[in-house]
Amino acid sequence: MAKLVPLADGVADLVRDGDVVALEGFTHLIPFAAGHEIIRQRRRELTLVRMTPDVVYDQLIGAGCARRLVFSWGGNPGVGSLHRFRDAVQHAWPGPLELEEHSHAGMANRYVAGASGLPFAVLRGYTGTDLPRHTANVRPVDCPFTGETLTAVAALRPDVTVVHAQRADRAGNVQLWGITGVQKEAVLAAHRSLVTVEEIVDELTPVPGQVVLPGWAVTAVAEVPGGAHPSYAQGYSVRDNDFYRAWDAVSRDRDTFRAWLDRHVHRAGVAT
Amino acid sequence: MADWTADEMMTVAAARQLRDGTACFVGIGLPSTAANLARATHAPHLVLVYESGCLGAKPDRLPLSIGDGILADTADAVVSVPEVFNYWLQPGRIDVGFLGAAQLDRYGNLNTTVVGDDYAAPGVRLPGAGGAPEIAASCGEVVVIVRQSRRTFVDRVDFVTSVGYGAGPGDRERLGLRGGGPRLVITDLGVLEPDPVTCELTLTRLHPGATREQARAATGWDLAVADPLTTGDPPTADELSVLRALEATTHGTPGRAGAPTGRRPADAPTGRPVAVVPDA
Numbered sequence: 001m002a003k004l005v006p007l008a009d010g011v012a013d014l015v016r017d018g019d020v021v022a023l024e025g026f027t028h029l030i031p032f033a034a035g036h037e038i039i040r041q042r043r044r045e046l047t048l049v050r051m052t053p054d055v056v057y058d059q060l061i062g063a064g065c066a067r068r069l070v071f072s073w074g075g076n077p078g079v080g081s082l083h084r085f086r087d088a089v090q091h092a093w094p095g096p097l098e099l100e101e102h103s104h105a106g107m108a109n110r111y112v113a114g115a116s117g118l119p120f121a122v123l124r125g126y127t128g129t130d131l132p133r134h135t136a137n138v139r140p141v142d143c144p145f146t147g148e149t150l151t152a153v154a155a156l157r158p159d160v161t162v163v164h165a166q167r168a169d170r171a172g173n174v175q176l177w178g179i180t181g182v183q184k185e186a187v188l189a190a191h192r193s194l195v196t197v198e199e200i201v202d203e204l205t206p207v208p209g210q211v212v213l214p215g216w217a218v219t220a221v222a223e224v225p226g227g228a229h230p231s232y233a234q235g236y237s238v239r240d241n242d243f244y245r246a247w248d249a250v251s252r253d254r255d256t257f258r259a260w261l262d263r264h265v266h267r268a269g270v271a272t
Numbered sequence: 273m274a275d276w277t278a279d280e281m282m283t284v285a286a287a288r289q290l291r292d293g294t295a296c297f298v299g300i301g302l303p304s305t306a307a308n309l310a311r312a313t314h315a316p317h318l319v320l321v322y323e324s325g326c327l328g329a330k331p332d333r334l335p336l337s338i339g340d341g342i343l344a345d346t347a348d349a350v351v352s353v354p355e356v357f358n359y360w361l362q363p364g365r366i367d368v369g370f371l372g373a374a375q376l377d378r379y380g381n382l383n384t385t386v387v388g389d390d391y392a393a394p395g396v397r398l399p400g401a402g403g404a405p406e407i408a409a410s411c412g413e414v415v416v417i418v419r420q421s422r423r424t425f426v427d428r429v430d431f432v433t434s435v436g437y438g439a440g441p442g443d444r445e446r447l448g449l450r451g452g453g454p455r456l457v458i459t460d461l462g463v464l465e466p467d468p469v470t471c472e473l474t475l476t477r478l479h480p481g482a483t484r485e486q487a488r489a490a491t492g493w494d495l496a497v498a499d500p501l502t503t504g505d506p507p508t509a510d511e512l513s514v515l516r517a518l519e520a521t522t523h524g525t526p527g528r529a530g531a532p533t534g535r536r537p538a539d540a541p542t543g544r545p546v547a548v549v550p551d552a
Contacts, residue, residue: 026325027338072402077339078336103406104323104401104406105357108354109354124362124406124409127435129432130432130433131405179344181325181339181352181353232341
């Protein structure tokens, strides 16, 4: 049964310096509040994993939490580039950032293998691209039945996966629905998991298309209303597109970024 | 002087290529704009597939991102990301892949990863592959939409993120890529198609007002030009008005911003948006 914890305790207990950490969410249900708590607790040397590192990863990278990034697409969706990510890769600010780069299909299948307890997954992808030259976690493999050469991708097993969901009950059973991305696979692939939810309820009402993560498959649940903002939680909030547009200007300049971080993350944490 | 821009012409030309009733894997940006224009004009039954897992999305405004709530709200089905790639894209169920790129070469290979020869110390770090490698590999055909310039149309891409025709004829087959590869490249100047024998992208059509000299000057290799070289039709008044109305929706959604989404379960509370506005 998952423990119900305050967010700060969940992060303190489950996210450690040097960990492989996945904060998943595919535009929808991105665990921003948990990411900010990781920044406030000044975690260092993290390997950050995520299919679509977007603004919260820009913030984590700019805040100096990351040593390495495993990903398939890093940008501000619909807006442009991630400037803190770019600054780290192109100018090693605030420190160097090592990259392990995949395609979406590769990353998704790496989580599937991790969740399935298998050492690798197979897909018909990567062939002819330059991606396999830069990671040992992508290798050609011959099909034992047809002889066709396919691509094997190594299982991804994060130390801890953090996701946001709509709600949970007091036993820590989690409901999430809408665009469910790769969250279920990322939670099941991880050794530990923290789920932040919009609300904790006495009883979960079934919702069409929902994904349920049973409480016994989740380590901890924290109630964090609005914890996905500026991302959104279907049924609870809409995406704050203005924030994503405004982030471009905030993140372009190191000092502006630091001032934003201080005001909206570090000091916001002290106040609450 | 024409009352439309080169970008509008490019978007209209791309939309016209999408046939009604086909399934199209759509990236955000120009591909999404063109696909939604097609659905709002000549192709009402175009099936839009977004990599966030939204199959058959029918948005009435342009989504800002591939995971915009309006895509899930209006989709025939919302599936997980492993499912969209493994069950829907990989087996060849999607007719057209619609891609953009930062660099493209004469064989339609695409780069969205890094600009510069040194991967570890790139001149420009781009967003990366996303779904593009498998879209380029597995869709029945690929349509590329990209503005034409020497910076973009390069002799050799710095990084092969997504394969077009590789190094030439037979390469796709040798690599085991099952989709047909790039059928068209649509730019702000005209349309390029692969030569049936050499696979090399060839300028086959100009947009009204553009010249072959302009196209050749904006290409970083010795651009082949078809004979005869045709000129496409300008945007119609209807295409322009629908496109402009769609684009007007991207900078604000009157009556929707801040409101809960339409499918809120009856027992769920209303949204509690957190007011954390960037210091812009």
